[in-house]
Amino acid sequence: MGTIERFAGRELKAEQLKDVDVLLVRSITKVNDELLSKANKLKFVGTATIGEDHIDKPLLKQRGIEFSSAPGCNATSVAEFVISALLVLHDRYNLDFINKTIAIVGVGNIGKRLLQRLNTLNVDVLLCDPVRQDNESDAAHFIDLNDALARADIISFHTPLTRDGAHPTFHLLNENNLPLLKDDVVLINSCRGEVIDNQALYNHIIWREESSKPAIKLVLDVWEGEPNPMPALIEKAELATAHIAGYSLEGKARGTEMLYQKVCALVAVPSTIKLSTLLPIADVASTKLAQDVTTTEELKKLVHLVFDVRRDDGLFRELLNSNGFDWLRKNYPTRREWSSLQVEIEKDQQILSIYRK
Numbered sequence: 001m002g003t004i005e006r007f008a009g010r011e012l013k014a015e016q017l018k019d020v021d022v023l024l025v026r027s028i029t030k031v032n033d034e035l036l037s038k039a040n041k042l043k044f045v046g047t048a049t050i051g052e053d054h055i056d057k058p059l060l061k062q063r064g065i066e067f068s069s070a071p072g073c074n075a076t077s078v079a080e081f082v083i084s085a086l087l088v089l090h091d092r093y094n095l096d097f098i099n100k101t102i103a104i105v106g107v108g109n110i111g112k113r114l115l116q117r118l119n120t121l122n123v124d125v126l127l128c129d130p131v132r133q134d135n136e137s138d139a140a141h142f143i144d145l146n147d148a149l150a151r152a153d154i155i156s157f158h159t160p161l162t163r164d165g166a167h168p169t170f171h172l173l174n175e176n177n178l179p180l181l182k183d184d185v186v187l188i189n190s191c192r193g194e195v196i197d198n199q200a201l202y203n204h205i206i207w208r209e210e211s212s213k214p215a216i217k218l219v220l221d222v223w224e225g226e227p228n229p230m231p232a233l234i235e236k237a238e239l240a241t242a243h244i245a246g247y248s249l250e251g252k253a254r255g256t257e258m259l260y261q262k263v264c265a266l267v268a269v270p271s272t273i274k275l276s277t278l279l280p281i282a283d284v285a286s287t288k289l290a291q292d293v294t295t296t297e298e299l300k301k302l303v304h305l306v307f308d309v310r311r312d313d314g315l316f317r318e319l320l321n322s323n324g325f326d327w328l329r330k331n332y333p334t335r336r337e338w339s340s341l342q343v344e345i346e347k348d349q350q351i352l353s354i355y356r357k
């Protein structure tokens with residue numbers, strides 16, 4: 001299809017895009033006026049990610065450059081990250097998320113996939129998505145953010161990072177609404193760091209400590225100021241990871257495949273490589289259970305057989321002082337999705353559906 005040149009994502013310079021036809025990036029490359037100032041031939045920009053906040057889309061449109069992201073590519077990976085984290089809290093505090101009320105803020109690709117899994121487990125769920133709520137044809141029942149913050153035992157953020165429009169998400173959780181959170185709340189952010197005002201969150205945590213209030217159980221995968229997150233906030237997190245919620249092998253491969261298809265169409269070359277032929281068999285590819293999974297404890301064993309987020313939390317804390325954020329992401333150990341594990345159950349087959357989706 002052409003010549004491929006590779007560049008470090010955070011260091012790409014305008015002059016390196018001279019005479020380039022296609023630019024493929026991930027979330028750490030800011031595609032803006034400055035970067036494209038010498039891109040004289042650019043026809044297509046693709047990002048193998050769900051998030052698009054690093055791309056100046058109006059600029060691409062104005063310059064007639066085609067654009068594609070990879071919607072939904074790693075949505076399953078993020079939903080499974082959240083459930084793995086909740087099961088760690090079950091281990092540490094006997095906190096059974098199945099009996100709690102969970103608010104999903106942002107009910108798009110990821111939020112829906114999380115909802116689907118929680119519905120299967122009969123968990124009470126509150127949905128907050130003012131963008132969808134504005135669309136009168138949307139049948140889902142939504143509540144507003146303040147209501148969700150006040151009512152939920154567990155809150156998980158899955159919005160894009162936006163700074164304008166009717167419902168911007170920059171600092172959606174901030175010093176004004178943090179006090180609405182329940183005393184023993186679990187707070188999860190795996191969308192974009194800037195969706196939560198990190199300094200305000202830290203101040204709120206300290207205020208809780210000083211007022212002898214229960215600590216927030218914090219699960220943070222994304223941070224303001226990446227790749228240099230606030231060390232003091234990391235210390236306060238139950239689980240801290242380096243923006244890897246979407247880093248399943250399947251999620252990364254799907255994103256790449258989506259861009260491959262787009263580039264093939266752009267240069268009119270048939271796309272012959274199929275994702276299914278590239279994914280290796282998982283290290284643990286099958287297991288047989290004597291009986292159906294009926295308790296959270298049993299669910300935990302099965303889910304953590306595929307992915308236990310403690311592995312990544314441990315690596316993150318160990319490597320952070322030596323500029324480990326980007327290193328860890330670049331050298332991320334293989335992680336598979338639940339669908340890589342075939343589960344056989346002797347009796348009732350019904351529960352299987354949650355492991356195969």
Ligand SMILES: NC(=O)c1ccc[n+]([C@@H]2O[C@H](COP(=O)([O-])OP(=O)(O)OC[C@H]3O[C@@H](n4cnc5c(N)ncnc54)[C@H](O)[C@@H]3O)[C@@H](O)[C@H]2O)c1
Nearest residue numbers: 050051106107108109110129131159160167190191245246
């Ligand atoms: N940590 C990771 O590794 C990782 C991986 C994938 C995606 N992400 C992030 O997660 C985000 C969500 O991904 P997605 O695929 O579900 O996106 P999506 O666009 O499918 O869904 C986002 C949803 O958020 C809603 N939303 C927008 N503004 C809102 C607001 N103010 N309040 C509540 N809801 C609002 C939208 O209406 C939409 O339904 C991405 O934009 C990306 O930034 C992070």
Ligand SMILES: O=C(O)[C@H](O)[C@H](O)COP(=O)(O)O
Nearest residue numbers: 026027028049050051246247
């Ligand atoms: O938006 C996304 O898809 C995710 O945040 C993605 O996993 C980010 O990974 P990166 O592009 O930084 O490698």
